[in-house]
Amino acid sequence: MNPFLSKILVDLARKRLEKKQTNKPVSKKQIVPLVRIFQVELAHALKEYIFIIIGVFSAGFGLKGFLLPNHFIDGGATGISLLLEHITSINLGLLLVLVNLPFIIIASRTIGNKFAIKSIAAITLLAFVVHFVNYPIVTEDKLLIAVFGGFFLGLGIGMSMRGGSVIDGTEVLAIFLSRKLSLTIGDVLLLINIVIFSVGAYILSIETALYAILTYLAAAKTVDFIVDGVEEYVGVTIISNKHEDLRIMITEKLRRACTIYAGKGGYGTQGKSYDKDIIYTIVTRLELAKLQTEVDKIDRNAFIIMGIVKDLKGGMIKKKPLKEQH
Known part of the structure; x- marks a missing residue:
């Protein structure tokens, strides 16, 4: 790591420890684990924001290179913004922020404040890109506009979700309502x-609405x-020598339930005796980036198996209420 950056991380770790233990000297043994945590957080945050930036510019290309010049619309919060821009002539960048704001407030309550803050940053950046960045108009063919406008917009939404945020808030609303309704x-x-x-067909034309469905x-x-779908859960199996620390992190920090299996090593002499506990938990796709970050903080060499879970029934798959932590 860059010596300058390493020095900054050491100083941050020292300051945090000094706040916790004001009357005791801070040792190097205490600083090293905290510096490693900062390194993991920084690396994961950098990767996630790169995903978000790529997503924002891809969505901007889909909007300004295909949909906007040809008066096409899309579904979700972006589609609502495009319709409102057609009716009111308010700048699309401002509408993207205003329309998504209620969904982000819901996200802060259902998913977490960090997710909401990253989503606000992503949507604000998208509004800036739509307003200031000039993209070339690629084609005037309606079929190509619908297909490739949708492709680049979907690529932007997907990459933003890989970065732990959204640029279209209706996915958050859908998650919230699905927990309240039997849908x-x-x-x-x-x-x-x-x-x-339906509103698009009434305001614009039926043909435009049909192309919007294709988009x-x-x-x-x-x-x-x-991202393999917003609505899918991911089953995560973690094998690590630090299984107890991981269990505590999942149940107390992520507020997720987990199942513990007694495991034995299957290689060499390790297979003859008890080896370690195996942790199995289920998280949503939006929470996966946070789980990977927290696991890396505890054990960077942990063996992790992830698989899409198509159907779930029973058990506790939602976050535990905060009051259960006490």
Whole structure:
């Protein structure tokens, strides 16, 4: 690591420890683990923000290179913003922020403040890109506009989600409503977009609404390809010598339930005796980046197996309420 950056991390670690133990000297043994945690956080944050920046510029290209010049719309919060821009002539960048703001407030309560802050930053950057960055108009062919406009918009949404944020808040609303109603997230998103496309057919034309549906399908399939779907859960198996620290982190910091298996090593003489506990937990795709960051802080060499979980029934798959931690 860069010596200058390493010195900054050491100073930050020392200051944090000095605040916790004002009357005791801070030793190097105490600083090293905290510096390592800062290094992990910095590396993961850098990777996530790179994903977000790529996503924002891709979505901006889909909007300004395809949809906006040809008066096309999309589903979700972006589609609502495009419709409002057509009706009111308010700048699209401002509308993107205003329309997504209620969804981000919901996100802060259902997913977490860090996710909400990153989403605000991503949406604000998208508004800036839409307003100030000039993209070339690629084509005037309506079919190509619908398909590739949706593709680049979906790529932007998917990459932003890989970075732990959203640039279209209707996914957050769908997650929130699915927990309140007996509907899947896919059903909620479908209902929201039916309303948007119906309004689009009335305000613009039926032909425009039909092309908008094609744009939405292209975007949705691209998002599925990038992040394997918003509504899917991920089953995570973790094998580590520091299994107890990982269990405490999952249950107390992430507020997720987990199952512990008694494991034995299967290689060489290790297979003859008890080896270590194996942790299994289920998180949403949006929480996966945070879980990986926290695991790296505890054990960078942990063996992690991740798989998409299609169906769930029973058990506790939602976050535990804060009061249960006491």
